[in-house]
Amino acid sequence: MNTIAERRSALHDRFSTWVPRTLDAWLDACADQFPERDLVVTDERVLSYAEVAEESRRLADGLAALGVRRGDRVGLLMANHAEFVTLKFAIARAGAVAIPFNFLYRTDELRYVLAQSDCKVLITNAGFQALDHAGMLDEIVPGWDAPGFADRPASGNGAPDGLRHVVLVERDGDTPRPGAFTGRALAELGAAHEGAAAGAGHTPDDVSDLLYTSGSTGSPKGVQVTHDAVLRTAYASALTRAYEDGRRILFSLPCYHMFGYVEGLLSATYVGGAVIMLPAFSAEAYLTAIEKHRATDMLCVPTMAVALVESPLRHETDLSSLTAILCGSAPAPVWLWEQVERDFGVSEIVTGYGMTECGGAMTLTLPEDELVLTSTTVGRPKLAGSAGVPGTEHEGLAALCVYRTVDPVSGEVLPDGANGELTSSGPTTMLGYFAKPEETAAALHPDADGTVWLHSGDLGTVREDGYLVLTGRSKEVYKSGGELVMPKEVEEVLGAHPGISQVYAVGVVDDRWGEIGCAVVVRAPGPEGDGLTAEDVIAHAKEHLARFKVPKRVEFLEPDQLPTTATGKVQKFRLVELVAQSSQSSQPSQQGETS
Known part of the structure; x- marks a missing residue:
């Protein structure tokens, strides 16, 4: 196989001029170019x-x-x-x-x-x-x-x-x-x-798709994107990840979502590749399909990756064809990537970030990046070459979009590196929400020069090297003791505990405190997770966090009890509802409190 640089250069040379279609x-x-090649592969x-x-x-x-x-x-x-x-x-x-x-x-x-x-x-x-x-x-x-x-x-x-x-x-x-x-x-x-x-x-500038948002924070809205926009995003994925000719991408993520549709189906076409589509996820189905259909790449979310590395079947299937993985939609610890790399022999592991309103994933880590970047950032704007924004070149290739942060209250543009609401601008930004002019006006903000900036609702920073770091959702920040708490900071600290597989910090209404922090925890498999108590979680938090950031409550759930979107993104507003129901229930629950 050619090197990453050679593969990327070959793609760039083929599409040195962008032709909207x-x-x-x-x-x-x-x-016309690949008539006999597989495009769609299913078991049927x-x-x-x-x-x-x-x-x-x-x-x-x-x-x-x-x-x-x-x-x-x-x-x-x-x-x-x-x-x-x-x-x-x-x-x-x-x-x-x-x-x-x-x-x-x-x-x-x-x-x-x-x-x-x-x-x-x-x-x-x-x-x-x-x-x-x-x-x-x-x-x-x-x-x-x-x-x-x-x-x-x-x-x-x-x-x-x-x-x-x-x-x-x-x-x-x-x-x-x-x-x-x-x-x-x-x-x-x-x-x-x-x-x-x-x-x-x-x-090419007509609306091709009306994609309803996944609803991770509330009711869905219909996002209008164009033919040209989704094709630019797909090409940028292939270029950034340096697809080889004929890449075969396995996924169960639904094609009604940008993840499966753009990162899977459309991106594969830029190298005459194929998509191996599964109607639903199970670790066994993924592992079997890799062997059966000789998948070279797969799309997943962290909860899927955990299931794959924990499946006994991984020792019994031939996974030698697999060379690349894109895992997104949620953060994951570096140990998971290290285990995936070790157990599956895959070195090109990337993650990314985006939203339907942007045109899909706008950032990716590079397949040649160190795994620590996959764990601590969500990548940098995709390399897009001829499909990108002129004047944004990185390693000689224009980026798909530009990111900056603004004050989430005033909307004022913040200095480079400052934490704030992430906003983006580029040729793949949505035209607007269908039949919702007020919501469109709230999301899309034109500059004095006419450049339209999409407000994401996500909090983060843009590092000096262009990589983005997410710090939370503006709607998910909560107060504890009168102080604002960033859930992601709490999650990173608690996630480092060996007995914790997944953790989500949310703010919930409390009769005594008004609002408190609650940690919703999925125990890690094995002895370290089996005996984990709420007191253990709170003690770990007290050791590493300021007092006001320490959750006052801990709830334990099984992985299949987490409310998620179809792409595996945990719906925190539904977690809040679950926690509220638990507190009102007369049944005993596994929780702990700290004053």
């Missing part, structure tokens, strides 16, 4: 670049025949199945805006996003695991599978009245729905109207 035009360019199907392009063309014609036009919004409620990819590119080819919905939504959540997005067509599976999507639709839009649904009168009351068509993509084992318009029928309609989508007229 639509997603479907980019797929066609890749299919393997699709080449040419097959994805051909199938997406037929499905796009079907959508156009249904009446889908440029700018219409088409929902996609589907797990990581091969059909997701062909349908995703089909929606782009029809000139429509794809809304990849969270397939874990419950009925009320699905009703809200269908109505809020003004979704015209919904493409869905009958369900996922125990979730019955077809049954949810029976409640939300009765008669969706009956003739005349498209012509029904508006009902009002927050119902998704803009929804005109539902396409049910049936899978083996599904119970048939008589009367439903199926994915097969959509393809047949496209075959009967060949070329119907050819005149869609969309451009």
Whole structure:
């Protein structure tokens, strides 16, 4: 294999000039260059670049025949199945805006996003695991599978009245729905109207995706990003991580989220690579898939990495193909990376940071960086070369964006290296939240020169070398004894205890103190974690933290009890709810307090 520098140089040379494209035009360019190569690999199907392009063309014609036009919004409620990819590119080819919905939504959540997005067509599976999507639709839009649904009168009351068509993509084992318009029928309609989508007229600057935020701090909002933006972000990932030709990326992270969609699917296309998609995570499924499909790279979050290194199966599977790992969404201690490197023989381990509103991950550590940077920072702005911001060169390559900090209250720009709210500017920043002008205005702030800065809500610093250090969320900072406490500082101190696998510091309402700090702890496996008590946690905190930073309460949870988004990010607002419920419960709980 070529060196990291050689691989990065080869990619830069291939894309020395950035050419804006639509997603479907980019797929066609890749299919021309790599027609027979695998693009999508699942345990059920393997699709080449040419097959994805051909199938997406037929499905796009079907959508156009249904009446889908440029700018219409088409929902996609589907797990990581091969059909997701062909349908995703089909929606782009029809000139429509794809809304990849969270397939874990419950009925009320699905009703809200269908109505809020003004979704015209919904493409869905009958369900996922125990979730019955077809049954949810029976409640939300009765008669969706009956003739005349498209012509029904508006009902009002927050119902998704803009929804005109539902396409049910049936899978083996599904119970048939008589009367439903199926994915097969959509393809047949496209075959009967060949070329119907050819005149869609969309451009690289059109909105390609309406992506709903994961909701780590509250209700989701629809983020509007363009074709060009997501392709720039994907190329910057390949360049920064120095992809080799034909990289094969394994992930179970859902494609309705930027992590799986951009860092997985789109980035692989820049080297004629493939994505190995799993519908759900288990350590055994990951390890088996690495061996079976010869994955060279994998995407995960720290909780997944912990499960992988703790799985006995890692000793029984051939992991020799694996050379790289991207692990993001949450901080992790350096010992985890050292163990991954030792146990899996992987030297190119990186982490990153970003948000849907930026266009995905904006920063990454470099594969050649020391592991301490992976543990103590979230990387520096991605190397983007021709796709980046002129004048931001690092090692001869322009960066994808620029970061600076501002005072979280006044918005005043802070000096270099100062801790404050992280703001970013670059060509991949969202156009705004769909149908939410007030929220858009609160997030996007133009400078006097017209440069738009996105306010992240995250607190951190930009080091002299350009690497970012996160210190918390502005909404998660809490007061203890009248003093502000940064949760990340508490988490780093407690996380160093050998008996603690994961820890999250949150502020909770307390009758006596008004607000107190609570440490939610997941014990480490083995004897050091088995006997860990709340008193042990508090004693460790007292030894290393100022008194007002010491949590007054400790709660223990099992890993599967942590409330997380689909990408593994712990939802701290739900942790607060869990802690509040525990304090009100009459059942005994494992907690400790300190005065």
